[in-house]
Amino acid sequence: MADHASTEITRHGVTRRWSDAVVHGGVAYFVEVAADPTAAPARQFAQVFEQAEATLARVGSGLNRLLQVTIVIPFPEDLAEFNRQWDAWIPEGHAPSRACLHTQLVNPHYRVELIITAAVE
Amino acid sequence: MADHASTEITRHGVTRRWSDAVVHGGVAYFVEVAADPTAAPARQFAQVFEQAEATLARVGSGLNRLLQVTIVIPFPEDLAEFNRQWDAWIPEGHAPSRACLHTQLVNPHYRVELIITAAVE
Amino acid sequence: MADHASTEITRHGVTRRWSDAVVHGGVAYFVEVAADPTAAPARQFAQVFEQAEATLARVGSGLNRLLQVTIVIPFPEDLAEFNRQWDAWIPEGHAPSRACLHTQLVNPHYRVELIITAAVE
Numbered sequence: 001m002a003d004h005a006s007t008e009i010t011r012h013g014v015t016r017r018w019s020d021a022v023v024h025g026g027v028a029y030f031v032e033v034a035a036d037p038t039a040a041p042a043r044q045f046a047q048v049f050e051q052a053e054a055t056l057a058r059v060g061s062g063l064n065r066l067l068q069v070t071i072v073i074p075f076p077e078d079l080a081e082f083n084r085q086w087d088a089w090i091p092e093g094h095a096p097s098r099a100c101l102h103t104q105l106v107n108p109h110y111r112v113e114l115i116i117t118a119a120v121e
Numbered sequence: 122m123a124d125h126a127s128t129e130i131t132r133h134g135v136t137r138r139w140s141d142a143v144v145h146g147g148v149a150y151f152v153e154v155a156a157d158p159t160a161a162p163a164r165q166f167a168q169v170f171e172q173a174e175a176t177l178a179r180v181g182s183g184l185n186r187l188l189q190v191t192i193v194i195p196f197p198e199d200l201a202e203f204n205r206q207w208d209a210w211i212p213e214g215h216a217p218s219r220a221c222l223h224t225q226l227v228n229p230h231y232r233v234e235l236i237i238t239a240a241v242e
Numbered sequence: 243m244a245d246h247a248s249t250e251i252t253r254h255g256v257t258r259r260w261s262d263a264v265v266h267g268g269v270a271y272f273v274e275v276a277a278d279p280t281a282a283p284a285r286q287f288a289q290v291f292e293q294a295e296a297t298l299a300r301v302g303s304g305l306n307r308l309l310q311v312t313i314v315i316p317f318p319e320d321l322a323e324f325n326r327q328w329d330a331w332i333p334e335g336h337a338p339s340r341a342c343l344h345t346q347l348v349n350p351h352y353r354v355e356l357i358i359t360a361a362v363e
Contacts, residue, residue: 018141025146026128026145026146027145027146065127065130066143066148067143067150068152068238070144075142077226079227083138087122090137090138092137093132093135094132094135095136095137095140096143097140097142097143097150097151097152098138098140098152099152099191099193099234100226100227101193101222101224101225101226101234102225102226103222103224103225104173117150119127119130119145119146121128
């Protein structure tokens with residue numbers, strides 16, 4: 001540990017296994033998967049966008065303060081619908097850096113995971 | 122939103138879907154894929170290194186200021202050539218933290234994607 | 243480069259290809275894979291947790307200062323044992339933001355890779 005004052009870490013929604021969001025040094029780190037993994041892909045995308053906005057509000061950030069988003073879409077055939085919703089969701093002029101991977105997630109029903117870095121301060 | 126002054130976010134190359142680079146709090150976030158996805162793997166690697174250097178210059182960073190790079194190589198057989206070029210590209214003594222995954226990218230022709238965090242200030 | 247003083251970058255365990263850890267602006271970036279890729283999955287998990295704790299100590303951070311961890315588990319059948327060890331490893335109340343992917347790693351014997359962001363200051 002540093003022997004000077006540490007920058008505070010704020011954890012939101014802490015469980016045994018993860019925190020819903022962690023804030024440090026003006027940056028928030030969080031991950032979203034759909035609350036209902038049995039929902040159809042389009043519904044899961046709507047859910048993660050809604051959830052991400054709620055998390056951004058909770059940490060004192062906002063949709064215009066996304067820095068980097070890594071998108072995981074296990075089923076490549078879902079990408080067109082995901083992008084349609086994404087393009088409508090991202091405020092014009094405020095798009096983050098974005099990576100997109102097609103890889104399997106821990107729950108085979110999940111159609112999307114967002115790994116998000118956002119500015120708080 | 123914070124009620125005090127926010128740290129500025131600078132977005133470079135903003136499109137509807139992503140920004141080429143986003144800078145906040147002295148850190149730049151950006152993602153590179155080869156400008157020409159039809160190029161041979163070795164050429165794509167050279168392209169992303171060239172593009173990454175241009176982006177580093179654009180954001181006021183440099184090749185000796187890489188912090189973390191996640192390398193996505195969809196075709197494992199490309200790794201040896203990638204590493205050969207990487208080892209020549211990274212300035213000695215300034216290697217970043219590095220992760221490497223073999224997973225499918227959104228364009229099946231892409232042979233590499235770099236997800237980069239770099240220091241600006 | 244900025245024309246004012248730059249924030250220092252500290253690199254630990256620098257090799258030609260990567261650094262074991264990179265620290266900048268109060269944040270440490272590092273990646274862990276098991277020192278012995280021929281070990282059984284459960285042993286590899288124990289190894290990466292031990293190694294991660296050593297790296298956290300080395301950079302002046304600690305297990306209660308993890309911000310974001312992306313877990314790569316190539317073999318989905320390993321997840322239950324990984325989670326069992328993870329839940330015992332993470333100090334209660336200090337869980338990081340956590341993502342988990344099932345994707346192939348560069349060495350087919352690796353059973354886990356951790357991509358870690360931690361607070362130093």
